[in-house]
Each structure stands twice: as structure tokens, then as C-alpha cells.
Amino acid sequence: MQNVTFNRKHLLGIRELAPGEITHLLDTAENFRDISRREIKKVPALRGRTVINLFFEPSTRTRTSFEIAAKRLSADAINISVSTSSMSKGETLLDTARNLEAMAPDCIVVRHSMAGAPQQLARMGNAPIINAGDGAHEHPTQALLDALTIREYKGRIEGLKVAIIGDVLHSRVARSNIYLLTKLGATVSIAGPGTLVPAEFAELVEQGLSVERRIEDAIEGADVIMILRIQRERQDAAFFPSMREYAVHYGLHPKHLERAAADAIVMHPGPMNRGVEIASEIADGSRSLILDQVTNGVAVRMAVLYLLAGGGHAEVDADATERIKHAAKAETRNGTTNGKRKRKQGNETPNR
Amino acid sequence: MDFIEKARIMDSPRINRALARLASEIVEENHGAGDLYLVGIRRRGVPLAERMADKIADLEGHRPPVGIVDITLYRDDLSTVGAKPIVNRTDLPGDIENRNIVLIDDVLYTGRTIRAALDQLIDFGRPRRVQLAVLIDRGKEHRELPIQADYIGKLVPTKKSEIIKVMLQEFDEEEGVVIVERPPGETG
Numbered sequence: 001m002q003n004v005t006f007n008r009k010h011l012l013g014i015r016e017l018a019p020g021e022i023t024h025l026l027d028t029a030e031n032f033r034d035i036s037r038r039e040i041k042k043v044p045a046l047r048g049r050t051v052i053n054l055f056f057e058p059s060t061r062t063r064t065s066f067e068i069a070a071k072r073l074s075a076d077a078i079n080i081s082v083s084t085s086s087m088s089k090g091e092t093l094l095d096t097a098r099n100l101e102a103m104a105p106d107c108i109v110v111r112h113s114m115a116g117a118p119q120q121l122a123r124m125g126n127a128p129i130i131n132a133g134d135g136a137h138e139h140p141t142q143a144l145l146d147a148l149t150i151r152e153y154k155g156r157i158e159g160l161k162v163a164i165i166g167d168v169l170h171s172r173v174a175r176s177n178i179y180l181l182t183k184l185g186a187t188v189s190i191a192g193p194g195t196l197v198p199a200e201f202a203e204l205v206e207q208g209l210s211v212e213r214r215i216e217d218a219i220e221g222a223d224v225i226m227i228l229r230i231q232r233e234r235q236d237a238a239f240f241p242s243m244r245e246y247a248v249h250y251g252l253h254p255k256h257l258e259r260a261a262a263d264a265i266v267m268h269p270g271p272m273n274r275g276v277e278i279a280s281e282i283a284d285g286s287r288s289l290i291l292d293q294v295t296n297g298v299a300v301r302m303a304v305l306y307l308l309a310g311g312g313h314a315e316v317d318a319d320a321t322e323r324i325k326h327a328a329k330a331e332t333r334n335g336t337t338n339g340k341r342k343r344k345q346g347n348e349t350p351n352r
Numbered sequence: 353m354d355f356i357e358k359a360r361i362m363d364s365p366r367i368n369r370a371l372a373r374l375a376s377e378i379v380e381e382n383h384g385a386g387d388l389y390l391v392g393i394r395r396r397g398v399p400l401a402e403r404m405a406d407k408i409a410d411l412e413g414h415r416p417p418v419g420i421v422d423i424t425l426y427r428d429d430l431s432t433v434g435a436k437p438i439v440n441r442t443d444l445p446g447d448i449e450n451r452n453i454v455l456i457d458d459v460l461y462t463g464r465t466i467r468a469a470l471d472q473l474i475d476f477g478r479p480r481r482v483q484l485a486v487l488i489d490r491g492k493e494h495r496e497l498p499i500q501a502d503y504i505g506k507l508v509p510t511k512k513s514e515i516i517k518v519m520l521q522e523f524d525e526e527e528g529v530v531i532v533e534r535p536p537g538e539t540g
Contacts, residue, residue, distance in 0.1 A: 005435045005436070005438075006435075006436075007435050027438075028438070028439055031422075031439045031440055031441045032439065034441060034442075034443075038475070038476070039476075039477075040475045040476070042475070043425040043426065043472075043475075044425065044426055044471070045424075045425040045426075045430055073425075303439075306425075306436060306439065307436050310430055310431060310436055
């Protein structure tokens with residue numbers, strides 16, 4: 001079969017994905033984008049399926065985005081917000097997993113402050129797990145929506161120069177983006193205060209990543225500038241002297257854009273600290289794609305839910321693949337083609 | 353398990369003549385091309401719709417708009433098909449409200465694809481009328497839903513073990529319609 005498909009049960013991170021799987025996710029998301037532009041923003045693909053949004057950390061954007069995505073696919077979305085403060089995290093997760101399993105969900109979207117929590121859920125239960133952010137580890141759907149946005153405006157990922165500025169240390173968004181962008185052939189420069197952008201990050205991926213101290217150096221010639229949020233809630237240790245000082249030295253200001261490519265785009269995963277990591281005139285300016293990112297987030301999550309929460313049995317499809325292969329072989333033998341036939345499979349409907 | 357080609361039922365000129373006849377039947381039935389709107393069902397219904405629109409333009413001097421529906425998200429077997437089929441875009445430019453829609457597909461068999469296409473169409477608006485044109489009708493006895501075609505290129509009664517392959521130059525290396533068959537004892 002010529003089309004690479006996505007046959008995983010879970011989406012836990014970008015790191016383990018092959019470039020072809022990422023591209024398939026992006027292609028699928030692209031075709032889901034226009035459902036949100038229709039008058040009736042709903043298709044029946046996941047009718048009767050249950051998606052649980054299990055959030056152990058506060059989130060408005062991501063949770064809403066997953067909820068809207070599920071509903072536009074006709075799935076029933078249930079939101080559960082759990083506070084971890086009073087309980088031992090391991091116990092809570094195990095208990096919660098057992099309880100949820102008993103309600104037979106078709107997919108669980110999980111956000112947790114502990115890195116590896118989605119992996120643990122995936123091992124414990126039967127339902128497909130989507131990682132909606134685990135600690136400082138990964139946030140795969142954010143990286144996918146960023147990539148979809150870049151592709152929409154730049155037409156490609158390969159060969160682009162991307163600068164990621166800010167609190168890389170605490171950022172799952174940065175990690176997932178670094179994996180994704182380098183896998184698809186972009187070069188990434190990260191920059192920020194030494195306490196938040198350790199030099200060891202250069203070893204995160206084999207190639208395509210450089211660590212800069214001055215944000216000007218990272219932005220030089222960049223096609224894409226991604227600004228990370230200063231995570232005030234994770235700043236109990238003194239990583240930098242003050243917000244004001246951070247804004248002066250590491251905030252993105254209009255003068256920085258002169259160093260970037262003439263058609264550079266600016267992204268931010270939200271929520272923004274205006275005037276800290278990004279100047280308001282950039283956030284609201286013509287290069288800012290912050291709201292496009294949000295729109296693409298719904299499309300990406302629809303694609304991921306469609307691919308993971310739809311049920312189905314791998315052996316049935318293996319059968320179909322066999323059938324197609326045999327049909328092609330038979331054609332060749334019977335001389336109805338001249339040998340190499342390009343068959344596009346995948347959207348053929350057997351039950352026409 | 354191998355497929356055996358049993359018969360070649362149409363070649364390129366025959367496909368072309370059938371489409372020309374369907375185009376003129378469609379225009380006659382709808383009193384011109386004024387409110388017509390053709391909708392091809394992915395994949396092979398799309399080039400057929402485009403070709404029919406060209407023929408209608410030749411007849412009437414007015415080319416009806418052509419839309420595309422991808423029925424993947426409306427399939428009734430999504431939960432059983434294993435790896436998820438690739439989703440392509442549905443594109444219905446303009447407004448289908450009060451138009452005379454002609455749905456176009458290559459083969460009518462169980463009718464389930466047409467059901468999915470109808471459901472999707474209705475999510476986009478309320479056409480005045482929806483008709484169905486197919487290049488090949490495999491016969492009423494295979495129908496699993498109460499759906500029949502209004503315009504038929506060729507009626508080809510077939511057995512369940514047989515498969516109709518429509519090949520169009522837009523997707524295939526040649527044009528033609530063939531019947532292939534599974535060897536006895538195999539089910540599909």
C-alpha cells in the first residue's frame with residue numbers, strides 16, 4: 001500500500017513517531033479543517049463513541065479544543081478535572097484509570113503534571129490514550145497544530161529555520177516541537193536565559209538543533225519564530241531575576257523581526273503574557289498566527305480522535321490490503337496493464 | 353487467492369458515448385442546465401462529473417457547477433474497517449440550496465455509498481431535488497438500501513463474487529470497465 005497510515009493505538013509523544021506518520025496526521029488534519037467552516041459543523045464519524053477528557057492540570061484552550069473536536073465528530077465528550085494536590089499521584093492515577101475503564105470509554109485524553117502519566121495509563125487500560133501534555137515531557141497535539149500552521153503558511157516544513165525562544169526547560173511544547181520539526185527536516189535554534197535553555201538540550205536530537213544564548217542569534221534568518229510562555233507557576237526557583245528583566249532581554253520586540261526572514265511568521269502556544277515574552281504589537285500584528293494555531297488545533301485533534309477513537313480491527317484491514325494486492329497482481333497477469341500500476345488505495349469504498 | 357478477468361464490458365469510446373447520453377438525459381429531465389449542480393462522489397465519480405459537465409456545456413452553452421463529496425466520515429462501517437480510511441476533502445462550492453443536484457458515481461452496488469453521500473449533502477443545505485447518475489448499475493438484487501439510479505450508463509447484472517473495475521485515465525493507466533471474479537469458495 002503506498003499510503004503511510006497511522007496504526008498506533010495511542011498518541012503519547014512525537015519522539016517515537018516516524019516522519020511518515022507525522023505527515024499522515026498532518027494530511028488528515030488538513031482535510032478536517034474545513035468541517036469547522038461549514039454551517040453544520042458536525043460529521044457522524046464517531047457517533048456513539050465516548051471520549052473522556054481527563055485533566056489533572058488546569059487547561060482551558062486544550063480541553064475546549066479536544067471537546068469541540070470530539071463533538072464535531074459526533075462523539076460524546078466528557079470532561080473530568082481532577083485535583084492532585086491532596087493525593088499521592090500514583091494511587092490517584094491507578095484508581096482513576098480503573099474507574100474510567102469500567103465506564104468503557106473509546107478514548108481518554110489525559111493531561112497530567114507528571115511526565116509519563118499517559119504512558120502509565122496506556123499500560124494499565126484498554127482505551128486509546130492521547131497525551132494532552134504531561135509535565136515537561138511532551139504535548140504532541142500542540143506540536144502537530146504548530147506544524148499544520150507552518151505548513152499552511154509556508155507550504156512545507158523541510159528546510160525551514162525555526163527559532164524557539166523562552167523557557168525551553170519547562171516546556172513540553174518546545175520538546176514536542178523540537179522532535180517534530182527536526183524529524184521533518186527543519187533546523188531549530190533555541191534561545192533564552194542559560195537557566196532555562198541548558199546547553200545539554202543540543203543532545204536532545206541527533207541533528208538540526210542548536211542552542212543560542214542571545215535571542216538575536218536564534219532569530220537570524222528564521223522563517224518561523226515560536227515564543228514560549230513564561231510558566232509563572234513553575235518559577236518558584238529563581239531562574240531569572242524578574243519578569244521585567246526577562247522582558248527586556250528575552251522578550252520578542254519589533255526590532256528583532258528585522259533579523260528574521262522577510263516573511264517570517266510568529267507563533268505562541270498561549271496563554272500569552274503580553275509584554276513579557278512577546279510585545280503586544282507583535283502578538284496582534286500581521287505576522288502573528290496565534291489565532292490560526294487555535295483554529296488548527298481543532299482540526300489536528302479531530303484527526304487524532306478520528307484515527308484513534310474510531311475502533312476497528314486491524315485484521316479486517318490486513319485482509320482488504322491482501323485483496324487489493326491480489327487484484328493488482330491478477331490484472332498484471334491478465335495483461336490488462338503494462339506491469340507497474342500506480343494504484344491509489346485508501347479511499348476506495350468496498351461497499352459501493 | 354487471485355482475481356480472474358472475466359469480461360471487458362466497456363472501452364474508452366463506449367464510456368464516452370454513455371456519458372454523452374447521460375448528459376443529454378439529465379438536461380432533458382431537468383429542462384436545461386439552469387439549476388443543475390453536479391456532485392461527484394470520490395474518487396471515480398469526480399472525473400465522471402467533470403466530463404458530464406463538459407458535455408452539458410456543449411449541449412446547453414452553460415456548464416453546471418461541479419462539487420465533490422468524500423463520504424469517508426459518513427460511512428456506516430467506519431468502526432469495522434480497521435485502519436482508518438484516508439479522509440479527503442468535501443468541496444461543494446456555492447450554495448446547493450434549491451438546486452437540482454445530480455449525484456454521480458462510477459458503480460451502484462449496495463447503495464450504501466449513496467446513502468452516505470445523501471446524508472452529507474443534506475448537511476450542506478436543502479436541494480430542491482437530488483438525482484443519481486451512475487456509469488454502471490450492478491443490478492437491483494444487490495441493493496441493501498432502497499436506492500435506485502435515475503440515469504444509468506450500463507446495467508450489468510453481476511454475481512456477488514464478481515467485482516466491477518472502472519478504470520479512468522485520471523487515476524489509471526487506461527480506460528475501461530472490466531468484470532473480475534474471485535475464485536469459487538472465496539468470500540469477500
